[in-house]
Amino acid sequence: MSDHILVALRSGQAAEALSLAEAQLAEQPELAENHYWQALALQSLGRKDEALAAIDAAIARAPERSDFTMTRSVMLLGGRDLTQAQSGLMDALALNPNALEAYIGLIHIALGQSNVSEAKRLLRLAERVDDADPDVLLAKGAVLQAEGDLDAALALFTRVCEQRPDSVLALSCLGNAYLQKGMPAFAVQALSRASSLSPAQPGLLRALIQALLSENDLEALSQALDRLLVLLPDDCDALKLRLQLRQHHGDAHGVLADAEVLLAAAPGDVVALNHLSQAHLSLGDVDAARAVLDAAVSAAPDQDAFWQLRCALEDGISGDNKALIDRWLAARPQSGAALEALAVHAEIRGDLTAATTAAEAALAVSEAHPMAQFVKLRQEVRDNPEAALDRLALLAQRARSPEAQRMVLAWIGLASDRLGRYADAADAFTRMSQIVLPLKALPTPYPARDVPETGADGRLLWAPVGARIEPVLNALVPVLGARLLADRNQPSPARDDGFGAFRAEPGTEYAGSAFSWRTGVQALGLQPAEVVDWLPQWDGYTAAALAGTELTALIIDPRDALINWLVFGSAQSFVFHPKIKQSAKWLAAVFQAVADTIAQGPQAVHVIRIDAPGTDAPAIAAQLQSALAMDAAPDATVLATPVLALGGMPNQFPAGHWRNYRSSFAEAFDLLTPAAVRLGYPQD
Secondary structure, eight states: OHHHHHHHHHTTOHHHHHHHHHHHHHHOTTOHHHHHHHHHHHHHTTOHHHHHHHHHHHHHHOTTOHHHHHHHHHHHHHTTOHHHHHHHHHHHHHHOTTOHHHHHHHHHHHHHTTOHHHHHHHHHHHHHHHTTOHHHHHHHHHHHHHTTOHHHHHHHHHHHHHHOTTOHHHHHHHHHHHHHTTOHHHHHHHHHHHHHHSTTOHHHHHHHHHHHHHHTOHHHHHHHHHHHHHHOTTOHHHHHHHHHHHHHTTOHHHHHHHHHHHHHHSTTOHHHHHHHHHHHHHTTOHHHHHHHHHHHHHHOTTOHHHHHHHHHHHHHHHSOOHHHHHHHHHHOTTOHHHHHHHHHHHHHTTOHHHHHHHHHHHHHHOSOOHHHHHHHHHHHHHHOHHHHHHHHHHHHHHOOSHHHHHHHHHHHHHHHHHTTOHHHHHHHHHHHHTSOOSOBOOOOOOOOOOOSOOOOOSEEEEOOTTSOOHHHHHHHHHHHGGGEEOGGGSSSOSOOSSOSSSOOOTTSTTOOOHHHHHHHHHHTTOOGGGOEEEESOOOHHHHHHTBTBEEEEEEOOHHHHHHHHHHHOOTTOBOOOSSHHHHHHHHHHHHHHHHHHHHHOSSEEEEEEOSOHHHHHHHHHHHHHHHTTOSSOOOHHHHTSOOOOGGGOOSSOOTTGGGGGTTTTHHHHHHHHHHHHHTTOOOO
8 A cells, every 4th residue: 555655645646645544554553654654645735743743653663764764854844943853864864874865954954054064074974975866966066056156056956957857956956056146047947847846835936936037027927926825825025026016017906905915914014005005096096095004004103104105195195295294293293204204395395494494303313314314405505515515425425326326426516516616516526427327318319311201390399408498398388288299208208209219210110200290299189280399309310300390499508508417417318428528429419400400401490598597588488489479478487487406406507607617527518619609609
């Protein structure tokens, strides 16, 4: 009957194996072998405590059997009781000094305890028994891996996989080594095979999931997560990952389901609460979204994280979370996080005095409130730039991420600029530019050339990077309404006609054309002749392709455009090249293309200078009305109202400010001066 039990176990029929083992045990309870088979069947069914009792009964009846002791140690290893497992393996060696399995087990325990020297000692003993045994080779590979010799370890793991292509342990070792070496595609192959051979092992699935994440194979990742959560329904890490995956796919119902399970498994988990409330919000149930976080706040009013989530949710829903911040402060008047939230709220609404007071109170509780630090910093840049530089020196020491380092350098430059220390400011801005953020790549300025066909009819609007076009757009919207197309800079542009930030090479399938432009406008329910289309980029090819249109160019001095773009970014979100001369070269080509169009067409060009909208707003309004053939002029007061940054800080330098940086950026300005002169600006 023992053969039948073994066949049942190998075929995965653990219940049948247990039935056979218990029948055999009932007939001959005195035989140690029968208790051994019962233990194996119980272990296969996951009944670990009963399996240990059965193997103990077998050992009691045959203490000389080292394989029984070994089996018990393996069971303990599976349960992660390393101390008892280690003791059992030592007992097995006492019974049989050549028990290779015992050496292997002890080697892996030593590695698990980061005791590499002990693992190497045990490996030498195992090699004396059989240095060609595949399990010994795997153990040697594991030791080499622990020592950092991944190439040698991979060679051994590969060799064993060739000898034992269905060895789950060998495939697992190979896959994890590939993962550690940064070769996820190979890791996926090995771990997928191992997991298919042993589908009920969560550890294999976790390693496979890590490899699939590195490969960004979202479909396979989703399947692996589903399998893991069948085995471990309350695995918080897997739930969070699947939740993010479902969120990526816009599966709000799936996010909701996973967030509910995650919250049940980890009550009070901030990530689960956030995702649960956001899932309700995505499904349009605002009351449920609020209720989830209200319940968390009521249950634990001393938890700032819950208040922060609730305030953020309310700000997104209604745009005003002041009442909630007041409740938060009433519950926790000394909360630095609540005071920080009050400072941010006041600054956004322009109450700079209240913002500074709240920020100072938050920082008195703890300096580790970054938003309060920057509220206070902006106040110091406005009122006391020297103090701002002192604060920035401390913030620079804490800045770890590229984004944080870039922000600190920007403020060092702005504070230095306020103090008239332009060389120091230029140095800070230059170092800032070398930390490149993931913005839109610069489109290639293409020269005029033959185009597939012409026939565009409408009006185009263009402004260079570094020019704040926002007040102009704000003033045009009430007059033009839906006829003003400013959709190209949205996160998901409404049109993909070849004239957005992405530019395909002329002559290729996706290059912009008059046909694609007209089609894109008509898809919005508008007629091309009626619209005013804001283009983020101008070049000779655009002028030729959209012949028949009129262009309104909103310009500033190209040299001011460069430093504004460097420091404040651009409405187009184009990345500033880390080499300032390269950005200047690109910008010069764009300005020269506009100057060429002014000089030789094919568009009629209306040039409107917007260097100083604060003082020239009435004239700019009249020029816009004429250029765009509007029935009414845009509101000059809107044109004159700058779009300020947080803390009332400006978003661009005053006209002519480039001259303060003449010595620092001379080579870059030299590239732009010819275009500036062509457009009517002075040489110096």
